[in-house]
Amino acid sequence: MKRLRNKPGPLPKHALRTNILRFQPSQISLDVAVSDPASESLPESPLEPLTRLMATLTHRAATRPPGSYTTKLLDGGAEKIGGKIREEAEELIEAVGEDGEEGRQHAIYEAGDLIYHTLVMLAYRGITLDEVAAELARREGVSGLAEKAARKN
Numbered sequence: 001m002k003r004l005r006n007k008p009g010p011l012p013k014h015a016l017r018t019n020i021l022r023f024q025p026s027q028i029s030l031d032v033a034v035s036d037p038a039s040e041s042l043p044e045s046p047l048e049p050l051t052r053l054m055a056t057l058t059h060r061a062a063t064r065p066p067g068s069y070t071t072k073l074l075d076g077g078a079e080k081i082g083g084k085i086r087e088e089a090e091e092l093i094e095a096v097g098e099d100g101e102e103g104r105q106h107a108i109y110e111a112g113d114l115i116y117h118t119l120v121m122l123a124y125r126g127i128t129l130d131e132v133a134a135e136l137a138r139r140e141g142v143s144g145l146a147e148k149a150a151r152k153n
């Protein structure tokens with residue numbers, strides 16, 4: 001079995017949310033950060049790490065910092081990233097075939113790898129997660145079978 005990346009730990013403490021109020025008396029512009037106690041106490045949505053990861057990858061694509069695995073992938077282009085996507089998809093398929101809870105946990109781990117590399121591909125092509133979500137929203141409620149039949153007509 002492949003070396004496992006760090007075991008999942010507690011989610012990073014989410015950043016203090018603030019509202020920025022801008023006052024513009026005559027020519028003076030002042031930004032004031034006001035903490036919002038209501039939003040601070042909100043639990044993080046389970047999908048927020050995905051959004052944060054996409055923001056990190058988009059930043060990596062724009063800045064290509066050295067010492068970053070993502071930068072290495074991005075510099076290798078669609079071919080390099082695509083190769084990893086294929087490899088990780090195979091590993092997920094294998095893991096899904098493994099028995100028991102251990103196999104299930106392995107599949108979760110491999111799905112993480114596949115999703116990470118897929119998001120790197122999106123960042124490489126300048127595609128946002130919102131755009132993909134919008135595409136999925138557009139498809140919502142239309143069965144794949146119905147969609148395929150419509151294409152054949």
Ligand SMILES: N=c1c2ncn([C@@H]3O[C@H](COP(=O)(O)OP(=O)(O)OP(=O)(O)O)[C@@H](O)[C@H]3O)c2ncn1[C@@H]1O[C@H](COP(=O)(O)O)[C@@H](O)[C@H]1O
Pocket residue numbers: 002005053056060067068069070071084112113116
């Ligand atoms: N989520 C991930 C993530 N998931 C998987 N990986 C890496 O993806 C690679 C998976 O490839 P393999 O399992 O095939 O391991 P490998 O054989 O060593 O990989 P290769 O050298 O053959 O490509 C490993 O190097 C993993 O560490 C990830 N690398 C980074 N991230 C996230 O991306 C952020 C930015 O990372 P850097 O750009 O590297 O700083 C990190 O803070 C993380 O949040």
